[in-house]
Each structure stands twice: as C-alpha cells, then as structure tokens.
Amino acid sequence: MFEYFPGNYVWSFAVTGALNNGGLIDEIDRACRPLREAATRGEDAGTEDFLAVWTGLVDQLVAQAQEMEAAGRTRTAGQTYARAANYLITAERMQPASSPVRRDTYRRCLELMEHAFRLADPATTRVAVPFRDTTLPAYFTQAPATADGPAPVMIMFNGLDSTKEHMYVSPFPAEMAARGISTLMVDTPGTGEALRLQGLTSQIDSEEWATACVDYLETRDDVDPTQIGLVGWSLGGYYAPRAAAFEKRLALVVAWGANHNWGAVQRRRLEREGERPVPHYWEHVLWVWGHEDLDTFIDFADDVHLDGVVEKITVPFLIAHGENDRQIPLEYAHRSYDQAVNSPKRELRIFTRDEGGAEHIGLDHFPHVSAFIADWVTRTFQELTPGSLTSGKEAAGALGR
Numbered sequence: 001m002f003e004y005f006p007g008n009y010v011w012s013f014a015v016t017g018a019l020n021n022g023g024l025i026d027e028i029d030r031a032c033r034p035l036r037e038a039a040t041r042g043e044d045a046g047t048e049d050f051l052a053v054w055t056g057l058v059d060q061l062v063a064q065a066q067e068m069e070a071a072g073r074t075r076t077a078g079q080t081y082a083r084a085a086n087y088l089i090t091a092e093r094m095q096p097a098s099s100p101v102r103r104d105t106y107r108r109c110l111e112l113m114e115h116a117f118r119l120a121d122p123a124t125t126r127v128a129v130p131f132r133d134t135t136l137p138a139y140f141t142q143a144p145a146t147a148d149g150p151a152p153v154m155i156m157f158n159g160l161d162s163t164k165e166h167m168y169v170s171p172f173p174a175e176m177a178a179r180g181i182s183t184l185m186v187d188t189p190g191t192g193e194a195l196r197l198q199g200l201t202s203q204i205d206s207e208e209w210a211t212a213c214v215d216y217l218e219t220r221d222d223v224d225p226t227q228i229g230l231v232g233w234s235l236g237g238y239y240a241p242r243a244a245a246f247e248k249r250l251a252l253v254v255a256w257g258a259n260h261n262w263g264a265v266q267r268r269r270l271e272r273e274g275e276r277p278v279p280h281y282w283e284h285v286l287w288v289w290g291h292e293d294l295d296t297f298i299d300f301a302d303d304v305h306l307d308g309v310v311e312k313i314t315v316p317f318l319i320a321h322g323e324n325d326r327q328i329p330l331e332y333a334h335r336s337y338d339q340a341v342n343s344p345k346r347e348l349r350i351f352t353r354d355e356g357g358a359e360h361i362g363l364d365h366f367p368h369v370s371a372f373i374a375d376w377v378t379r380t381f382q383e384l385t386p387g388s389l390t391s392g393k394e395a396a397g398a399l400g401r
C-alpha cells in the first residue's frame with residue numbers, strides 16, 4: 001500500500017482511499033505536506049489538523065466549482081464538487097465521535113454531493129428507504145439499461161466507518177451502471193447519515209436492513225425484483241452475508257472483505273494485534289454500536305460472527321479478500337468459504353501482493369478489486385436469468401469498460 005505517512009497506517013490508509021476514489025495526487029499532496037510531522041505522533045493526535053488542511057483544500061475546490069458553474073462549465077463543476085466531497089468525507093472520517101464540528105462537516109458533505117448529482121450525474125438521486133418509524137438515507141444510481149425496462153440492482157452496505165458518500169465516490173456504482181445494473185447505496189444504522197444525524201446505531205441482525213431495502217426496491221418500476229443483490233465491504237463483510245442468510249429474496253451476495261468473526265477481531269485489537277481502520281478507535285466503535293462501556297461492549301461483540309450463519313446462504317456467494325489485509329485476518333475468508341456449503345455458487349477470490357488489492361478491502365488497488373466484483377456480479381445475474389442483461393457483443397463491451 002502507498003504509505004504517504006510512513007509508520008502511520010491509519011492516516012496512510014485514508015490517503016490511499018481518497019486517491020483510489022478519484023482524488024488527484026497533486027491536490028492531496030499539497031494538503032498533506034503540512035501534516036508530515038503531526039503524523040509521526042500517532043494515529044489519534046493531530047486529527048484536527050488533518051481536518052483543517054483538507055477543509056482548506058475543499059474550500060479552494062468549491063470556489064473553483066462555483067466559478068465553473070457560473071461560466072457554464074456545469075459537468076466540470078459537478079466533478080469538482082464530487083472530488084471536494086471525497087476529500088471532506090475522508091477528513092470527517094478521521095475525527096473523534098465527540099468532535100463538536102463533525103456533524104456540521106458531514107452536513108457539508110451532503111451538500112457537496114447534491115451539487116455533484118445536479119451538475120454532473122443526474123442518474124444518481126437521494127432516496128429514503130422506509131425503516132421502522134423512520135427512513136434509511138440512501139443514494140440510487142440508475143443504470144442506463146432501465147430505459148429499456150426493469151434492471152438488476154445491487155444494494156451496498158457500509159463498514160464500521162464508511163458512508164454512502166464513500167460508496168458513491170468509489171469506482172463501483174459507475175462500474176455497475178456501465179454493466180446495466182443499478183446501485184442502492186445505503187447508510188444503515190451505525191453508519192453515515194443514519195448514525196450522525198438520526199442517531200440510529202448498529203445491530204447484529206442486519207437482515208432487518210436488507211428486508212427494508214428489498215421492500216423499497218420492489219416498489220420501483222425500474223428494478224427487476226428477481227435480480228436484487230447485496231454487497232458489503234469491511235464490516236459489511238459481516239452485515240451482507242448475515243442478511244443474505246435470512247432475507248431470501250436476495251439473488252446473490254458479496255463479502256468485500258471477509259469479516260467472519262468481528263467480535264474476535266475486537267479482542268485482538270485490545271491486545272494491539274493488527275491495524276485499526278480509524279483514529280480514536282474505541283470511541284468510534286462504542287458510538288457505532290450505541291454502547292458506553294468498553295468491557296460490556298466486548299462481551300456483546302462476541303456475538304458478531306457468522307459461525308452457524310453462512311451455512312444458511314442459499315444464493316451465489318463471492319468472498320473477496322486481500323492477502324495482506326492487516327485489519328481482518330485472511331483465515332476468516334477461508335472460514336466463510338468453508339462454511340457456505342449450501343451456496344450453489346461460492347467463490348473465494350484472494351488478491352495478492354503481486355497483483356495489488358492485497359490490503360483491507362483491496363483499497364491499495366481499489367479499481368482492480370471493484371472491477372472484479374462488478375464482473376462477477378454481472379456474470380452471476382446473467383447466469384441466474386439468461387438474457388436479462390445486455391447480451392453478446394454488448395455484454396462483452398460492458399465488461400471491458
């Protein structure tokens with residue numbers, strides 16, 4: 001993995017994510033140069049400085065985007081707003097849960113995204129998934145294929161510390177759309193807007209979220225209700241398989257990072273084994289799950305695992321994992337695969353150091369991993385319902401994009 005801040009995995013992981021989600025190396029370098037000394041003080045110290053310099057970059061880009069829009073350069077302005085959102089959500093993610101500016105920073109991310117959709121990507125819209133007595137905030141990217149009728153759709157679940165904005169700026173929704181598949185990017189309880197602005201915390205039984213999403217998608221006339229899949233990255237590698245084990249309307253599932261026993265990982269992290277994804281880690285974890293006491297939480301987290309669960313998956317199941325994942329042990333990818341004995345098509349894809357994509361969720365070579373998953377999803381939907389997607393030469397062209 002490209003380590004802009006040598007010796008500081010957490011900060012370097014954030015920079016690599018921003019780069020692989022459409023960031024420009026010159027802009028990121030200009031923002032990060034003043035942080036080199038701060039990065040030597042550890043992952044927790046200096047995160048306010050991190051936010052300050054990245055916000056300065058965002059301010060510059062917003063000013064540029066406003067000038068572009070005024071000059072009629074609307075697509076370029078929208079792309080600039082999207083890049084600014086990428087940077088701001090990267091910096092927001094690094095802050096402690098108790099930060100007094102975190103909520104307002106996130107609200108600004110939402111505003112930047114709306115400008116990006118309006119000017120550069122009208123195929124993506126903000127939607128609300130009915131859930132209990134409220135809604136789950138989401139973005140829906142409509143594939144061009146919906147012009148010819150209902151299309152397949154992939155639901156995306158976050159991990160411990162990502163948001164629907166991270167999902168949107170990643171390569172995946174655009175790759176899906178190019179292949180004739182729409183994408184529903186959801187802030188589930190414990191993530192993104194659902195956590196920050198609605199106070200919804202995470203839960204073990206993620207199938208409740210999947211059921212809400214499928215119910216919503218079945219109301220849309222641009223969605224083929226027989227071709228709804230689910231992908232989750234990082235902690236979503238627990239959420240998604242768990243959901244597919246119990247929500248039987250899902251047609252396929254992908255664990256983008258095999259988080260088979262997240263509870264055991266927490267006990268390892270107490271012993272400082274492996275790397276952490278974000279600064280202020282335990283404060284973040286308690287915030288996500290709605291707990292106040294670490295000891296009590298660790299006992300609770302012992303139940304966040306997929307033993308006895310993946311056996312219930314009865315649809316195609318892809319497990320994608322990095323050989324050098326320093327957050328989630330590779331052994332868990334093998335465990336999920338070995339236990340998924342009732343999946344009619346289970347596949348384990350391990351990304352190696354030589355090819356790239358070997359780090360956590362393949363973030364070191366994100367487009368490579370994203371494209372592989374997109375191809376697998378496309379091919380699997382075609383196998384499940386032949387002729388439902390673009391066929392022949394058109395399909396080959398879509399897979400080559």
